Structures are given as C-alpha cells and as structure tokens.
Amino acid sequence: MKAELIIENGQARLLTPVYLKAAASKRFEIEIPDEALEVLRDWYPDELSKPVPKSVKPPAQPGSLQEELNGVLGALARIRPGVSIGDDHQMLLEALEGRYAGR
Numbered sequence: 001m002k003a004e005l006i007i008e009n010g011q012a013r014l015l016t017p018v019y020l021k022a023a024a025s026k027r028f029e030i031e032i033p034d035e036a037l038e039v040l041r042d043w044y045p046d047e048l049s050k051p052v053p054k055s056v057k058p059p060a061q062p063g064s065l066q067e068e069l070n071g072v073l074g075a076l077a078r079i080r081p082g083v084s085i086g087d088d089h090q091m092l093l094e095a096l097e098g099r100y101a102g103r
Helices: 065-076 085-100
Strands: 005-008 011-014
Touching: none
Parallel strands: none
Antiparallel strands: 005 011
C-alpha cells in the first residue's frame, strides 16, 4: 500500500486515515530528499517573530476561562513571546531534570 503524507510545521500527517491491524508494526520510515531539508532546526513563523511586551495580560472576556486564569495567576499572567519548538523542548528537559535529578 502507498500512503500520502502532508508535512506542515514540522509535523507529518496522513492525507487519508490508515487503520492497522493490532499485530502490525508501529514504526515506518519515509525518505525525504536532502534538498528539501533546512540546515537549521528551529524556525519562527511570522506571527511568532514579533516581540510582545512582558507586562501585557492575555485578553479575556467576562466569565471566560482566560479571565479565571488571569485571576489565579495575578501578576504572572502575561502573554509569552513566541519561541521555537527547540526552546520549548529544552525548557521541558531542564524542568524534568530539575524535578527528578538525584532520584
């Protein structure tokens, strides 16, 4: 069988769903031509590349979950500037290492 993939924002998804048998392999390989690859790992979409002031609270409508979160977080509720996937991954690894180091 031949399946088509769409790769957007670094994530691959099947064009049409494929249902595998329970005993089927869960790992498959695809080949991507070298000329289609970017040298850098991280990329910044245009909407994330604009800096955001650190003091701006996320906009919230009355009664919304965002309004409740802004109330819980207080001064810590602010819009986070856009970061890359690599930055988020590194932050997660550092948090996990800090939490479980020495166990």
